Amino acid sequence: MPTVSAHVARTLATHIDHVFGLMGNGNAWFLDTLERDTDATFTAVRHEAGAVVAADAFHRASGRLAAATATYGAGFTNTLTALAESVQARVPLVLVVGDEPTSGPRAWDVDQIALASAVGARTYTVGRTDAAATTQIAIEHALTYRVPTVLAIPYDVAPLEGGPIPDLPPLQLPSPLAPSDAFTRAAIARLAAELSRAERPFLLAGRGAWTSGAGAALGELADLVGAVTATTALGRGIFPRGEFDLGVTGGFGAEAAMDLIRDADVAVVFGASLNQFTTRFGALFSPTTRVVQIDLAPAATHPHVGGYLRGDARTIAQDLVREIGELDRDPSGWRESIEFAPLRERESGPEFGPDGRLDPRAAARRIGELLPEDRVVVSDGGHFIGWANMYWPVAAPDRMLMVGTAFQSIGLGFPSVPGAVMAKPHAVTVLTTGDGGGLMALADIESAVRVAGGHGLAVVWNDGAYGAEVHLYGRKGLAPEPMLIPDVDFAGIASAVGARGVVVRELADLDALAEWASAPAAERPYLLLDLRVSREVVAPYQEEIYRVNSAPKD
DSSP: OOBHHHHHHHHHHTTOSEEEEOOOTTTHHHHHHHHHHOSOEEEEOSSHHHHHHHHHHHHHHHOSOEEEEEOSTHHHHTTHHHHHHHHHTTOOEEEEEEEOOTTOOOTTOOOHHHHHHHTTOEEEEOOTTTHHHHHHHHHHHHHHHTSEEEEEEETTTTTSBOOSOOOOOOOOOOOOOOOOSHHHHHHHHHHHHHHHHOSSEEEEEOHHHHHTTOHHHHHHHHHHHTOEEEEOTTSTTOSSOGGGEEEEOGGGSOHHHHHHHTTOSEEEEESOOOOTTTTTTTTSSOTTSEEEEEESSSSOSSTTOOEEEESOHHHHHHHHHHHHHHHTOOOOOTGGGOOHHHHHOOOOOOSBOTTSSBOHHHHHHHHHHHSOSSEEEEEOSSTTHHHHHHHOOOSSGGGEEETTTTTTOOSOHHHHHHHHHHHSTTSEEEEEEEHHHHHHTGGGHHHHHHHHGGGEEEEEEEOSBOHHHIIIIITTTOOSGGGBOOOOOHHHHHHHTTOEEEEESSGGGGHHHHHHHHSOGGGOOOEEEEEEBOSSOOOHHHHHHHHHHHSOOO
16 A cells, blocks of 8 residues: 555655655655656755755746655754745745654654744645645645645654545646736726827836746737836846847846936836845836836835736736727837947956956856857856846846845855756756855755756856955955955865866966867766956945945934
């Protein structure tokens, strides 16, 4: 007879195709069934946080339900930072864990339900007679609310016989939130009239627009009204007409492009929360711009929003296209009057910074020229996030994964690689990480090298410091010693786990990347570029943070 753990594994495997994790006492029976009796692929990582991170990245790159597994106790507590990031980023994920036995906690058990709840994740605990149904409920919860759920298997229940695995009804998931009441329909009609009359219309789209599949409708809407477009960092590439797109807004955007946005008279925001980084800490829009937000949140998420429509981005975009089409108005003509190329131009910087180390802008620009076009960029958190975002364009939102930024974490970079690789196995997965975050994630550098092989490379921005702290608190006069890191030979570490490590001290050293990119993937190793960059060059977004934090308080 199948065990309770088999009920969980087989039910989960009908809805997922990959599980990332680390084996322990609490999930051994679950993994046994997953390996022997399902078609799901198990990818091992070396730290439990990496299990959740890899699953998180898999979802962001594929759009599919993610799954991870860890044991109880210390295995579970190791997942908490990564779990909090997935909650903040609204990632549908099922984390299968062991838990204390039904007879009560042992000396090494902790209240896992309370810990999961503290970071925003609900726990479902399976029993001997309801394991399959409880698993399906956990899956439905994750997909309905777009959050991680924890699926706990008590230690003494895991190996028990559970009887035949029942046939379960199909998943019950809500339909996209569509306008249904007269007030919302009237608001859409008013917005359509405003957009059709606008002289300088502007559309901004975020990750929510991408997950709703709104790209085609947004492109049609932009063409109908002649709108200039831009995206958040997590929405890049969603608009079909790149020639009229300003790129990413906020501190990752080009200064001239951001200035143009302030000329807009009507701005409509689709599926973006308008956080402080997207809005340049409130300076993105002019006070005279009429800003309308369309999102699934219960209410507007920024005080500069003058009108709010709650609903699915694709559905409302399609409704606006229909309404504006019936008005029979000509496009504004604004975007045709603009020369976009100079607006998007970015400063490259000299080869070396004031301290004689590489200027990260020059290195980023050269790397962007050499990277394979078919790529997924995975970003850890830290000061360096500006360089990849500014200089390495990607084709679509599911090809720039910023794992850690939702929870303001660093150290999630290397374990993100296996998830991205399994989601897009034919693309090259490019990790961008700092020396601080890279050291925190070293447990899973082996995972990245093993899983990605010749389909992956890492760029370590090695400035000998926690750069974000240096550029904020160091400039405020705080003691620099806690912010500094001795130079670490990441190239040597990479070589020790089977990768090719290259120390990059000048742009000519990047010829190694050109050589690597020209070779067939099957014939090349994982490549790690250990960039010895200057800590004296500050990313523009970090300058914004410093400006806001240094402003006089009223």
